[in-house]
Amino acid sequence: MIKGKFIDNLPKVYGIYTGGFLVFIILMAIAEQAGMSAKLIGICFVAFTVSIYAIIGYLSRTLQLDAYYVAGRQVPTVFNGMATAADWMSGASFVAMAGGIYFKGYGYMALLVGWTGGYVLVASLLAPYLRKFGCYTVPDFIGTRYGGNLARVSAVIVLTVASFTYVTAQINATGTIASVALDIPFGIAVYVGLASILLCSMLGGMRAVTWTQVAQYIVLIIAYLLPVFWISNKMGAGVFPHLMLADEVARIAELESQFGLGTVKNSAADLATVPKGLAGITKAHSEVNTTPWKFISLAVCMMAGTASLPHVMMRYFTTPSVKTARRSVGWSLFFIFLLYCSAPMLATLSKLSLMDPNLPTGIIGKSIADVQAIDWYQNWNQANLMFISDFNGNGTLELNEFFMGGKAVVLATPEIAGLPYVISGLVAAGGMAAAMSTADGLVLAIANALSHDLYYKIIDPKAETAKRLIVARVLLFIIGFAGASIAALEIQGILGSVIWAFDFAMSGLFFPLVLGVWWKRANAPGAVAGMLGGLAAGTAYLIHVRTGGAEWFGVTQLTFGIIGSAVSLVLMIVVSLMTKAPDTATQKMVDEVRIPSGRTVLGKQH
Amino acid sequence: MSKQAQHWEKTRNLLWVTLAIWFVFSIGIFFFGAEMEASSFRPFGYPLSYYMTCQGSLGIFVILIFWFANRQEKIDEEFGFTEREGD
Numbered sequence: 001m002i003k004g005k006f007i008d009n010l011p012k013v014y015g016i017y018t019g020g021f022l023v024f025i026i027l028m029a030i031a032e033q034a035g036m037s038a039k040l041i042g043i044c045f046v047a048f049t050v051s052i053y054a055i056i057g058y059l060s061r062t063l064q065l066d067a068y069y070v071a072g073r074q075v076p077t078v079f080n081g082m083a084t085a086a087d088w089m090s091g092a093s094f095v096a097m098a099g100g101i102y103f104k105g106y107g108y109m110a111l112l113v114g115w116t117g118g119y120v121l122v123a124s125l126l127a128p129y130l131r132k133f134g135c136y137t138v139p140d141f142i143g144t145r146y147g148g149n150l151a152r153v154s155a156v157i158v159l160t161v162a163s164f165t166y167v168t169a170q171i172n173a174t175g176t177i178a179s180v181a182l183d184i185p186f187g188i189a190v191y192v193g194l195a196s197i198l199l200c201s202m203l204g205g206m207r208a209v210t211w212t213q214v215a216q217y218i219v220l221i222i223a224y225l226l227p228v229f230w231i232s233n234k235m236g237a238g239v240f241p242h243l244m245l246a247d248e249v250a251r252i253a254e255l256e257s258q259f260g261l262g263t264v265k266n267s268a269a270d271l272a273t274v275p276k277g278l279a280g281i282t283k284a285h286s287e288v289n290t291t292p293w294k295f296i297s298l299a300v301c302m303m304a305g306t307a308s309l310p311h312v313m314m315r316y317f318t319t320p321s322v323k324t325a326r327r328s329v330g331w332s333l334f335f336i337f338l339l340y341c342s343a344p345m346l347a348t349l350s351k352l353s354l355m356d357p358n359l360p361t362g363i364i365g366k367s368i369a370d371v372q373a374i375d376w377y378q379n380w381n382q383a384n385l386m387f388i389s390d391f392n393g394n395g396t397l398e399l400n401e402f403f404m405g406g407k408a409v410v411l412a413t414p415e416i417a418g419l420p421y422v423i424s425g426l427v428a429a430g431g432m433a434a435a436m437s438t439a440d441g442l443v444l445a446i447a448n449a450l451s452h453d454l455y456y457k458i459i460d461p462k463a464e465t466a467k468r469l470i471v472a473r474v475l476l477f478i479i480g481f482a483g484a485s486i487a488a489l490e491i492q493g494i495l496g497s498v499i500w501a502f503d504f505a506m507s508g509l510f511f512p513l514v515l516g517v518w519w520k521r522a523n524a525p526g527a528v529a530g531m532l533g534g535l536a537a538g539t540a541y542l543i544h545v546r547t548g549g550a551e552w553f554g555v556t557q558l559t560f561g562i563i564g565s566a567v568s569l570v571l572m573i574v575v576s577l578m579t580k581a582p583d584t585a586t587q588k589m590v591d592e593v594r595i596p597s598g599r600t601v602l603g604k605q606h
Numbered sequence: 607m608s609k610q611a612q613h614w615e616k617t618r619n620l621l622w623v624t625l626a627i628w629f630v631f632s633i634g635i636f637f638f639g640a641e642m643e644a645s646s647f648r649p650f651g652y653p654l655s656y657y658m659t660c661q662g663s664l665g666i667f668v669i670l671i672f673w674f675a676n677r678q679e680k681i682d683e684e685f686g687f688t689e690r691e692g693d
Contacts, residue, residue, distance in 0.1 A: 106639070106655065106656065106659060109659035109660060110636075110659070112659055112660060112664060113632055113636070113659055113663050113664070114632075116663070116664045116667050116668075117628060117631075117632035117663065117667055119667060119671060120624065120625075120628040120632075120667050120670055120671060120674075121628070123671045123674060123675065124621055124624045124625065124628075124674055125621070128678075242661065243650050244650070245652075246648070246650055246651025246652045247651065249652060249653075249656065250651075286652075286653055286655075286656040287643065288639040288640050288642075288643045288655050290639075292636055292637045292638075292639055295636050295639065296633050296636050296637070299632060299633065299636070300633065303632060321689045322689060323675075323679060323682075323688070323689060326674075326675045326678060326679075327672070327675050329671055329675075330668065330671035330672040330675055333667060333668050333671055334668050337664050337665065337667075337668050340664055341660060341661045341664055341665070343660075344656075344659075344660035344661075345660075591610060594610075594613075594614055594617070595610065595613060595682070595687040596682050596687055596688060596689050597682075597686075597687045597688060597689050597690065
C-alpha cells in the first residue's frame, strides 16, 4: 500500500496538486483568449475539480474501521487544519458571507467574530480531551463518559437534528452552483451535487473525506483570494487589500451620503416590483448599525455552536496525538482566518466598483439605458440576481434603484470589475468545493453516529467489521439522498438554516460536552436532561417566535440557542445534583482524560 | 497534593486566563461599538469598530490558540504527562 509513504509525502503530493491546478487555470485563460466560450470554461472548471476529488476518494478506499471512522488517526497537524477549514467553511461562508456584509455591514459581521472565536473554546475546553478519550464519534464520548444507552441516543438525536438542518443547506448550495456552471435545471443539479459528495466519502469514509477536503481547501482559498487581490490592484486601491482599503471604506461612506442613502426611501409599491430575494443597499457600509446586545448574542450563539457541532469536533479525532489535536485547532483557525478577513474586503471592493462614478465600472449615476446595455448586467439579470428600475423616472440610475442578490457579490464581482471570465469559472469551482466539503463532513457525521452508536453499540454489538462498514455506507447513502430530496424542495435560504444548525447544536450539546470534561459530578440523568431539555426548549422557543410570539430579552429566531443552552445548563446541574454521583470508575476515567499521556480511554478498535 | 491534582490546577488556571482574553475580544469590546467607532485610534486607517470585527479580533484568536497550546504543552512537560511516541 502507498499509505505509509503517502503520509510522509503529503507536502510534495499537495504541492504538485496545487501547481497542477495553477497550470490548469493558466491553460483555461489561454483557451479563453483563443475563443473558448464562457459556458464551456465554467463546465471545465467544475468537472475537472470534481473528478479530481472523486479520484482522491477512490484512492482512499478502505476496509478498516479506524481508517473509515477516524482516518487511521495519522493526519498531520497542518493538513488536519486545512481539512477542518474546508469542512468548516461552507457554501454559506464562500458564497453568501461577503454578500451579507455588503448589505448589512457591521451588524452582520458578528458572524465573522462568532465563527472564529468559537475555535478558542474548541481548543481550550474540548478538542484535546475528546482526542485523549479516543472516541469515533461525539455520541461515543457522551455514551461512554455518562454511561447508558439513553445518553448515547440523546446525543445522536441532537447531532442528527443539528447536522441535518445544516446539510440540506449545503446540498442546496452544491445544486445552485452546479446548475449555474453546468447549465442544468436545479432539480437535477441537486442530485449531481449529491453524487459528487458521495463519490468522495462512500468508499473511504473519514480517510477519503480528509484527503479530498485538503484538496478542496486549496481550490477554494485560491478561488477566493485571487479575485480580491486582482480587483484591488486593478482598481489601484492597494497591493495588499487587507491593510490598504481604509481610503476606500471612507470613500464609500462619502458616496453613501452623496447618493442619499437612508434619506431617499422606496415606496412599498415600487419595492413590490423587485424580484424576490434581491435587495438594495439600505445600511451604511462601516457604521456601527446595531445594538451591542444584538451583535453579542449572535456572536455568542455562533461561538458555542462551533464548539458543539459534531462534524467539526470529529476532525480532531483524526490527529496522531493530544498535542497535535490542540495545535491543529490553531492551524484550522489560521486557514479559516485567511478567507474570513478577505470577505469584508471583497464586499468593499464590490460596492466601490458599482458605486464610484470615477471608476469605469461604476453604474450609479449613469443613465438607465446605458446600464441595461451592459453585458454583465444582462447576464445576471437573466439569472435573477440583479435588477434595476427607474422608480423616480429621471432616466438616471440612483442608489435606491439598484438591486442585487446576496450570492452575486461573490459570483458576479469578478465580471463587474472587468476580470476575464476564467476567474468567474474559478470562483464557481471554489464555491462548489466549499459546499461539497462541508456536506461531506456533515453526511459522514450523521451516518457514523447512526452506524456506530445506534447500530453497533445498541442494536447489534456483535456485528463483524465488514458488516459494520456496509451498514455505515448504506446509511451514508440514505442520509445523503434524504438531504438532497429536501434540498430539492427549496424551502429555506442557505444562510438562515446554517444559523439554525448552530443554535440547535448549542442548545443540546454544548454543556453536556463541556461539563463532561470539566465537572466530574455531572452524571447520566443530568446529561440526558440537559441534552433533551435544551433541544426541546430551544425548538419550542423557535416555534414560539416563528408563529408570531413576543421575543424575550431580545432573543430572536437566529439566537434561540441562548434560551436552549440556558435551560440545558440549569437542568443538567439540578438533575445531576439531585441524583447519585458517578461511580469511581467514571471519576477515574475523567481523571485519565485530563492528562495527555497514557492510553486512550477507548481502545484503538472498538 | 498529588502530581495529577497540581497539573489539573495549573491547567485550570490557564483555561481561565485564556477564556478571559477570549471574552474581552469576542464579547467585551463589542459592548462599546459606538465608542470604538468614535475613537481616534484607527488601525491602518480603518474605524476601530470596523477593524476589530473584520480582522482584529479574528487575528487575536489565532494567536491566542497557539499561545494557549504552547503554555499547555509546558505544563504537561513540567509534570511529566507529555505523550511518548507510540502511546
